[in-house]
Amino acid sequence: MTSHDLTFAGVLTAAEIVSRELSATPLQSHPLLDQALGRPVLVKHENVLPTGAFKVRGGVHLSARLTDAERAHGVVTCSTGNHAQSVAYGARLAGVPATIVMPAGAPVAKRDAVRALGAEVVLAGGSLGEAAEHARARARESGASFICPTDPRIVLGHATAYLELFTQAPDLDTLFVPVGSGTGAAGACLVRDALAPQCRIVGVQSSAAPAGWRSWRSGTIETAPATTRAAGLATTTGYPRTQAILRERLDDFVLVDDDAIDAAARLLATCAHTLAEGAGAASLAGAVATGVQGAVAVVCTGANASADEIARLAGSVAAA
Numbered sequence: 001m002t003s004h005d006l007t008f009a010g011v012l013t014a015a016e017i018v019s020r021e022l023s024a025t026p027l028q029s030h031p032l033l034d035q036a037l038g039r040p041v042l043v044k045h046e047n048v049l050p051t052g053a054f055k056v057r058g059g060v061h062l063s064a065r066l067t068d069a070e071r072a073h074g075v076v077t078c079s080t081g082n083h084a085q086s087v088a089y090g091a092r093l094a095g096v097p098a099t100i101v102m103p104a105g106a107p108v109a110k111r112d113a114v115r116a117l118g119a120e121v122v123l124a125g126g127s128l129g130e131a132a133e134h135a136r137a138r139a140r141e142s143g144a145s146f147i148c149p150t151d152p153r154i155v156l157g158h159a160t161a162y163l164e165l166f167t168q169a170p171d172l173d174t175l176f177v178p179v180g181s182g183t184g185a186a187g188a189c190l191v192r193d194a195l196a197p198q199c200r201i202v203g204v205q206s207s208a209a210p211a212g213w214r215s216w217r218s219g220t221i222e223t224a225p226a227t228t229r230a231a232g233l234a235t236t237t238g239y240p241r242t243q244a245i246l247r248e249r250l251d252d253f254v255l256v257d258d259d260a261i262d263a264a265a266r267l268l269a270t271c272a273h274t275l276a277e278g279a280g281a282a283s284l285a286g287a288v289a290t291g292v293q294g295a296v297a298v299v300c301t302g303a304n305a306s307a308d309e310i311a312r313l314a315g316s317v318a319a320a
Contacts, residue, residue: 005152006245008194011187014156015163017064018057021093022049025161027168027297032271041287042172042297043272044165047280051089051113053082053232053302054161054184059090061157062147070145071096077147078102078135080128080231081110082279082302083181086154087147088119099144101135103127107231107306127226129236149181150241159187165297166195173294178282178301179203179212179253180233182242189249200251204286206233206278207255215243216253229258229309230278232302256285262312264288268300269313277305 027044034040046054066075074097077087084100091098098119102111104126114121124134139146147154161184166172175192177185185203192199205213208228215222215238226234246253261278264285268274276284283298305313 006155006186006190008190010152010156011159011163011190014061015160018060018157018160021060022057024164025049027165030272033267036267036271037288039293040296041284042169043268043274043284044161044297044299045274046161047274047276047300047303051082051085052304053085053280054158054299055082055086055302056089057086057160058083058154058157058183059086059088060093061160062087062151062153063090063094065153066094066096067145073142074098074144075147076101076135076139076142076144077149078128078131079149080106080234081304082232083149083154084110084114084119085117088114088117092118099138101131101138103131107304109306110231110304113304127236128234129223150183150239152241155183155187155242158183159190161299162188162191163195165299166191166199169295169297170196171295172196172199172297174200174202174292174296176202176204176283176286176296176298178233178279178299179205180235180279181239182212182246184299184301185250186242186245189245193249201249202286202290202292203246203250203253204282205253205255206230206261206282207257209233209235210255211235211237212239212243213253213255214238216246216250219247228278230261230282231306232277232279233282254286254290256282256289260285260289265305265309265313274300275303275305276300277302277309
């Protein structure tokens, strides 16, 4: 499967596969959240999926699309956490060995979750970029296949979240999507163009990890340090496959700081009874920052908050 297979037809096929394993997630309004924002907003709750994040969709689709070589020799990938769990989940479904290379600072809870799914965890490097280099080298040495976080099979699996969303709410005016590697936002654009062309899609990234935003603005792949507290957004480079889609189809791209992301996580906890990790709260932070009106939706992409995130959340709620 190549980048040329990133089509709406490919999303429909992926949805048939993903729906055999995963139930559709709810798109809900929360009156207290609407009150806090001063306008209505719908929340797509991807946090209720088995690994606590939307990325499991990619792993499920990948598991059904593995090549003979991948099944025979296993897979290797790199991740700060949720992609790791996704690939581990898919590998377990397929009965294939998986090795996940994670940066040394990856949250302990996410490391433990990957191991619980049966994958081997290797800690290497201080950033996702360094972990990726190690993962590619390990794949070459072992004969396993390296699974890029933007593998087309992953992107199409992630896009099924937005097939559900636009089926649930076809008349949206604006959708905010968090951006790390950009697979979710790229998938959202693929579906939007087919089902809801009137809807604007806005990417949201941490200002402390702006590589994707810089790449989108410049039209070239750029790198940048990732010092964000939101592990799911801590990418150090733009990704060519997803950037090719985002440059053509993403309507806007905004940066929010980590404090704004924490504040959005607090809103989700107190007004929507939802625990969100940083990346899972970023789209709401973008909606708050821009003040967009109309029919608006955000995506809670993950609930795998680290101990530090939970401690900050508990402290801020107590102070309030």
